[in-house]
Amino acid sequence: MIDHVTIRVSDRAASEVFYDLVLGTIGYQQSSRDEEYTVWRGQFSLAHADDERPVTRRLHVGFGAASRELVDAFWRAGTQSGYQDDGAPGPRPEYGQDYYGGFLLDPDGNSVEAVHHDRVAGRVIDHLWIRVADLRTAMAFYERAAPFGGFGLARERADRVQFTSLDDTFSIAQADEPTEQVHLAFETHDNSPVDAFHRELIAAGYCDNGPPGDRDYHPGYYAAFVLDPDGNNVEVVNHG
Numbered sequence: 001m002i003d004h005v006t007i008r009v010s011d012r013a014a015s016e017v018f019y020d021l022v023l024g025t026i027g028y029q030q031s032s033r034d035e036e037y038t039v040w041r042g043q044f045s046l047a048h049a050d051d052e053r054p055v056t057r058r059l060h061v062g063f064g065a066a067s068r069e070l071v072d073a074f075w076r077a078g079t080q081s082g083y084q085d086d087g088a089p090g091p092r093p094e095y096g097q098d099y100y101g102g103f104l105l106d107p108d109g110n111s112v113e114a115v116h117h118d119r120v121a122g123r124v125i126d127h128l129w130i131r132v133a134d135l136r137t138a139m140a141f142y143e144r145a146a147p148f149g150g151f152g153l154a155r156e157r158a159d160r161v162q163f164t165s166l167d168d169t170f171s172i173a174q175a176d177e178p179t180e181q182v183h184l185a186f187e188t189h190d191n192s193p194v195d196a197f198h199r200e201l202i203a204a205g206y207c208d209n210g211p212p213g214d215r216d217y218h219p220g221y222y223a224a225f226v227l228d229p230d231g232n233n234v235e236v237v238n239h240g
Helices: 012-025 068-080 135-149 191-203
Strands: 002-009 030-033 038-040 044-048 059-064 085-091 100-105 111-116 125-132 152-156 160-164 169-174 182-188 207-214 222-227 233-238
Touching (some): 002 012, 068 100, 068 111, 125 182, 135 152, 135 160, 191 233
Antiparallel strands (some): 030 038, 038 044
């Protein structure tokens, strides 16, 4: 499953105000904050951008809501506070018969959705959409990487591909301007898949962004990092 997603923002304080408002409306409060990260329920976090790690752009994140009424409240809270509408609440039958979503833009222009459907599993992040410069090239990467997080290829179209786990989904979509600077972490429950992820992706020619090993986020945190073809940071982590 998706363990966590981290975005880089141009103004941390402004983005905290936005995400506190809209995520609080659907029941997700900040779980921690330190000098680098602001975190909601351990699954979504933001950090200030810098010269080495620029702002995240053109990402779509869908946050799970427990009811349609909460989707409405999410969108209403955002638009009434002056944030930009990206799609009013309503059914989206193209995504599923019971799919109901409402969309806003965050302060850096990323698309943020509250969604309710029958598979919402009580997790903060329901799904991601990542825009890519070359769908086939990105697909080759994620077909190798995604199984280490329990994801399999579910749907394939000419312009997009969807991967699913038992609890969540992510899609990659062809775009003239790809998503930039997102960090996506897949969860596993043993160190050996972390090692295998890094070994197999590096052997396939992808760029190392951190070899397998313990990290100081908490005791037992064991992870490895590889860059996808568009330069996004993909992690597999075992929390011990």
